[in-house]
Amino acid sequence: MAIPPEPAGSQSQHERIYAAARYYDIAFAYRDFPDECEFLTRAAARQMGRDPASVLELAAGPANHAIELARRGLAATALDREPAMVQYGTEKAAAAGVALNYAQGDMTAFTLERPVDLALLLLGSAACLLTNDAVISCLRRVADALNPGGVLIIELPHPRELFNIDDATEDGWEVTQDGTRVKVRWGSDGDSMNPVSQVAQVTTTLTIWEDKRKQVIRDRAFQRRFTVQEVDALARASGSLETVAWYGGLDMDVAIDDPEQAWRMVAVLQKPIG
Numbered sequence: 580m581a582i583p584p585e586p587a588g589s590q591s592q593h594e595r596i597y598a599a600a601r602y603y604d605i606a607f608a609y610r611d612f613p614d615e616c617e618f619l620t621r622a623a624a625r626q627m628g629r630d631p632a633s634v635l636e637l638a639a640g641p642a643n644h645a646i647e648l649a650r651r652g653l654a655a656t657a658l659d660r661e662p663a664m665v666q667y668g669t670e671k672a673a674a675a676g677v678a679l680n681y682a683q684g685d686m687t688a689f690t691l692e693r694p695v696d697l698a699l700l701l702l703g704s705a706a707c708l709l710t711n712d713a714v715i716s717c718l719r720r721v722a723d724a725l726n727p728g729g730v731l732i733i734e735l736p737h738p739r740e741l742f743n744i745d746d747a748t749e750d751g752w753e754v755t756q757d758g759t760r761v762k763v764r765w766g767s768d769g770d771s772m773n774p775v776s777q778v779a780q781v782t783t784t785l786t787i788w789e790d791k792r793k794q795v796i797r798d799r800a801f802q803r804r805f806t807v808q809e810v811d812a813l814a815r816a817s818g819s820l821e822t823v824a825w826y827g828g829l830d831m832d833v834a835i836d837d838p839e840q841a842w843r844m845v846a847v848l849q850k851p852i853g
């Protein structure tokens with residue numbers, strides 16, 4: 580069956596939010612990057628039989644994971660479509676005193692000079708790939724960029740949310756950093772989801788208080804919703820990566836089907852050795 584294309588084509592938007600790279604970084608700074616990177620390297624090592632020595636962060640935004648992994652000695656590369664994110668992440672890496680090779684590009688159409696052991700597509704960034712063709716293109720590009728036995732780790736919302744079983748994550752929160760306060764509202768009551776394409780319209784609002792000034796950035800994006808079965812089927816359809824492990828969060832101890840603890844859908848895909 581042919582799925583009618585969404586108005587946005589095969590790519591998401593949220594351009595205003597991503598162009599405001601520093602405010603985006605503050606909004607998502609609630610995460611524990613060292614802890615998440617501990618999980619990412621352990622999950623990769625479990626499949627590879629050794630620690631990864633190099634990483635590519637796709638749709639990297641501020642590239643916090645790539646920067647933390649570079650700090651731990653991995654050769655780090657990052658890729659993002661949004662020039663403001665590339666500039667922001669590059670400056671952040673320089674300020675942290677780590678080497679990061681950050682390029683502007685599309686995750687469905689890129690090549691790497693040197694293959695890596697570990698590729699990352701985190702915080703729901705795969706939801707920017709609206710069609711099966713876009714996902715398969717991305718997986719094939721990643722497979723080309725991985726060493727044999729290398730892994731791709733994808734983090735997405737848990738399907739419990741898609742099926743309205745419950746809300747696994749918060750859709751409103753606030754972060755203050757160095758005197759700048761950013762309030763986030765991810766999704767609004769008027770948002771809708773197309774049940775055929777599984778593409779949702781998501782309205783995001785950042786309210787920023789800085790230097791006694793208030794600023795509101797409101798943006799709309801299309802975001803694809805995925806199930807566990809689809810991610811597995813898309814990996815198989817790519818003919819280049821195999822799904823080898825699932826987790827219910829960026830945590831080795833949380834199973835994907837844990838009804839109490841699982842809050843994210845984390846897939847580990849591996850490039851076969853042979």
Ligand SMILES: C[S@@+](CC[C@H](N)C(=O)[O-])C[C@H]1O[C@@H](n2cnc3c(N)ncnc32)[C@H](O)[C@@H]1O
Nearest residue numbers: 597638639640659660661685686701702704707
């Ligand atoms: C939700 S943010 C995630 C950023 C980062 N991974 C994190 O954990 O904070 C999504 C990022 O994906 C980028 N993006 C969206 N579509 C892309 C594409 N087709 N290729 C490369 N980057 C893309 C956006 O510019 C944005 O920086």
